[in-house]
Amino acid sequence: MEKLANQFVKYVSEVAGQPATWRPRASEHLPLYLTQQYTQCEITIGRRSFLGILLADSASFRPATFEKHLRQIMVGATDVEGYCLVAEALPAYLRQRLVERKIPFVVPGQQLYWPELGLAVQARKKKQTPVAVAIVSPATQAVLICALTGGIPAPITPKSLAEKLGYTTMTMTRALDEIEANALGQVERNGRERLLNFPAGRRALWPAALPYLRNPVRETVRIRESQLLLKLRIQAGETALGGLSMLVPPKEPVYALGAQAWKKIASRVEQIPVEDTGTCRVQLWCYPPELFARDGQVDCFSLYLSLRAEEDARVEAALEEMMEKMAWS
């Protein structure tokens, strides 16, 4: 708190061109849930005094909730002419919402928005520090699956990745950020170019990436098989596993479809509630399965991810059998 106070005084004095001060302030008249979330202080800028509201935890912060709390806090603050929210850090979308709601706030060193003072500044350039994520985005997962299936034998730029996988370079830039932040690959700079490669090889990538990968299946729908064009029938789920192991495939075939392909046909096909003769199940994937499909079947890494939560012992055994036999061929 001391540190934030010092940063605040320094930053606001600089930006406002007037001396700013900061003093702690008691807040015992407030209910516990408010004192836990916010710390109050007295701020003076030049001759004007304000109530400073320090945010304890920016992760759970919601502008709309804050406005509700604010009304309660301001009841006991008749001696100041206004208030200002102070936070150590706030994500861009929250700062944007605060501006929309005209809530004055200061993130020392980064941004100050304070209409009452006639001030609004934002740091020109922010050093971007890629943050490690728990689960990588679908686009990043597509890049990793591409690498696992041998599609990235040499260092590659975001641009050529975008061409290869059908995403924008922007999305591939973010994918490289995530891969770098989670140490799943090597990202090197060669002049202006940013190059991604996997020096440890794809066999080492699989166990490293596994904790960060998601089930590619977003949703499963049932339609008449005849309504799915032959070229869209990429076998997935237990149907694909049946073809790659000793598992007996289900009677009702399972296919995988990307979001775009589904969008094209969704309005024309009828969804069937229960299994019937001539029906099939279609998994709607969060990345296009056709990018990595071979011989009309989804890639075995995505297949593994789509079935790893399966409790059935036969499926589990078949998955292991498939990974041993197929993955690196």
Place this chain on the structure above:
DNA sequence: ACCTATCTATCCTGTACCTT
């Protein structure tokens, strides 16, 4: 020309509030 910070569009989900 290429990379990336920021803005924007779109879709999805959870929640509060309303109706039945």
Place this chain on the structure above:
DNA sequence: AAGGTACAGGATAGATAGGT
């Protein structure tokens, strides 16, 4: 209480613009 609806917030990725 159950179900419906509207809205805010969150996730994802495309578009734009500015920097090197």
